[in-house]
Amino acid sequence: MSGHGLGFETQREERSGESLALSGSLPDWLVGRLIRNGPGQFEAGETRLDHWFDPYAMLRSFRIDGRTDSVDYTNRFVRSEDFRHARSEGEVRRMLPGTPPDRPVWTRLRHSLTGAFQDNPSIGVFDAGGITAITESPAGIRVDPDSLETTGRRDLTTGLDADFTLGHPHYDPDRDAFVNFAVSYGRGATYTLFERDPQTTAVDVICELPFDDAPYAHSFALTDEFAVLAAIPYGLDTTQLLTGALSGGTFVDAVTDFQDGIGGQTDTRDARFVVIDRERGEIHREVPADPFFVFHHANAHRAGDDLLVDLIAYDDERAMTRLTLDNLASDTPDIPAGDLVRYRVPLDEGRASSETLYEGQVEFPTFDYPDRLGSAYRYCYMAANADGSSLPIRLVKYDLDERTATSWAPDGTAFPGEPLFEKAPGADREDAGVIVTTVLDADAERTDLVVLDAGDMTQIARATGVHRLPYGFHGQFYRDGNRVRSMA
Numbered sequence: 001m002s003g004h005g006l007g008f009e010t011q012r013e014e015r016s017g018e019s020l021a022l023s024g025s026l027p028d029w030l031v032g033r034l035i036r037n038g039p040g041q042f043e044a045g046e047t048r049l050d051h052w053f054d055p056y057a058m059l060r061s062f063r064i065d066g067r068t069d070s071v072d073y074t075n076r077f078v079r080s081e082d083f084r085h086a087r088s089e090g091e092v093r094r095m096l097p098g099t100p101p102d103r104p105v106w107t108r109l110r111h112s113l114t115g116a117f118q119d120n121p122s123i124g125v126f127d128a129g130g131i132t133a134i135t136e137s138p139a140g141i142r143v144d145p146d147s148l149e150t151t152g153r154r155d156l157t158t159g160l161d162a163d164f165t166l167g168h169p170h171y172d173p174d175r176d177a178f179v180n181f182a183v184s185y186g187r188g189a190t191y192t193l194f195e196r197d198p199q200t201t202a203v204d205v206i207c208e209l210p211f212d213d214a215p216y217a218h219s220f221a222l223t224d225e226f227a228v229l230a231a232i233p234y235g236l237d238t239t240q241l242l243t244g245a246l247s248g249g250t251f252v253d254a255v256t257d258f259q260d261g262i263g264g265q266t267d268t269r270d271a272r273f274v275v276i277d278r279e280r281g282e283i284h285r286e287v288p289a290d291p292f293f294v295f296h297h298a299n300a301h302r303a304g305d306d307l308l309v310d311l312i313a314y315d316d317e318r319a320m321t322r323l324t325l326d327n328l329a330s331d332t333p334d335i336p337a338g339d340l341v342r343y344r345v346p347l348d349e350g351r352a353s354s355e356t357l358y359e360g361q362v363e364f365p366t367f368d369y370p371d372r373l374g375s376a377y378r379y380c381y382m383a384a385n386a387d388g389s390s391l392p393i394r395l396v397k398y399d400l401d402e403r404t405a406t407s408w409a410p411d412g413t414a415f416p417g418e419p420l421f422e423k424a425p426g427a428d429r430e431d432a433g434v435i436v437t438t439v440l441d442a443d444a445e446r447t448d449l450v451v452l453d454a455g456d457m458t459q460i461a462r463a464t465g466v467h468r469l470p471y472g473f474h475g476q477f478y479r480d481g482n483r484v485r486s487m488a
């Protein structure tokens with residue numbers, strides 16, 4: 001497989017309100033906007049960025065109207081301070097996850113002493129009183145949903161004693177609150193579970209989890225009763241992070257294997273599912289499990305005295321450290337495989353057990369989030385790689401009841417992005433709806449919008465893009481008049 005290198009090349013062009021040619025037909029009820037986030041620019045002046053989490057964020061918006069079978073397209077870089085500096089000065093302003101700043105040592109020292117973080121929000125978007133681009137940073141950047149123009153900033157740590165918040169906040173419709181973890185680094189790390197009113201930004205601290213080490217986390221699981229943080233035996237050597245800030249080391253350089261267990265507290269290298277009782281605001285149980293690494297959770301739900309936690313599990317921290325742009329863009333990328341794994345987490349006693357549901361490499365697990373978050377669910381949608389490709393080549397619908405899978409793959413050399421499920425209004429069947437995604441067509445050097453029937457995973461409509469986009473990360477589909485979210 002080749003062609004995936006195009007997913008890691010800069011697109012500087014910004015287009016606004018371009019009407020796209022559509023083949024096929026959209027459902028009448030599909031009216032809204034898909035806004036996705038991801039890399040746009042892979043260098044600052046002469047400095048080539050090192051890691052997939054470093055490139056400057058570009059938003060892509062597809063205004064979809066099934067009543068008129070029309071799709072309009074807009075893309076725009078987020079005007080973060082990091083982006084402005086890269087464009088005006090041609091250098092890296094602050095440490096990006098895998099690239100050190102192009103700044104003198106005394107500037108780096110000031111950054112490390114003041115806890116200055118990047119503000120390049122390339123992971124995803126969420127709607128907190130306005131569309132906001134986010135990453136693992138204290139800064140969220142507001143954009144206009146039509147033009148994608150940057151309109152302001154928002155401190156995501158307001159009211160919290162924390163350095164930044166995780167890139168995958170949950171939205172709990174019952175409480176009309178965002179639920180997330182804030183993280184602060186010291187000698188180890190403290191993870192603080194909080195809920196925030198999306199309009200007033202008032203915050204409630206639910207529970208604080210102090211760790212002697214700094215286990216890495218990017219997402220977590222949520223049910224009505226519990227929030228579950230997977231404390232994995234891979235994370236940051238905070239001493240190395242501090243000294244690295246001066247010597248030119250990075251966040252990714254400081255990622256390590258806690259060989260003595262988290263905090264040296266055990267003589268094993270166990271992971272721990274920290275199960276937090278949301279109502280009581282305290283830890284219900286810390287449940288040991290064999291070591292694994294995770295970026296993304298799918299869903300979790302209660303089954304009797306157990307919690308079933310579904311996530312994409314990797315062997316170890318190489319899932320992150322191998323995501324260098326040189327490796328990803330090479331003809332022979334060496335990419336660790338993540339599988340869809342179900343962990344059975346007992347709420348009373350004993351260890352968590354695991355069962356591999358679908359062997360990968362798979363990523364971007366999604367489901368019917370508005371209706372099934374924290375509940376039993378049947379279908380999980382993922383993007384799947386083939387050997388020799390650093391990018392997904394097909395989308396998979398996995399049936400958790402039947403333990404069967406259905407796939408869709410675009411023609412030619414092409415790479416589909418995160419699959420977002422949108423349910424048909426009033427539908428009963430869990431998979432009555434569509435999958436909305438973008439596809440990087442390497443043969444045509446173009447990125448299209450594709451809509452699939454989620455029932456049988458066949459293509460029903462495709463809008464021809466006006467240019468090529470780098471491969472993106474996460475997005476949301478915002479239906480008009482009902483801004484429920486598509487995913488975590």
Ligand SMILES: [Fe+2]
Pocket residue numbers: 123167168218295296474
């Ligand atoms: Fe993510």
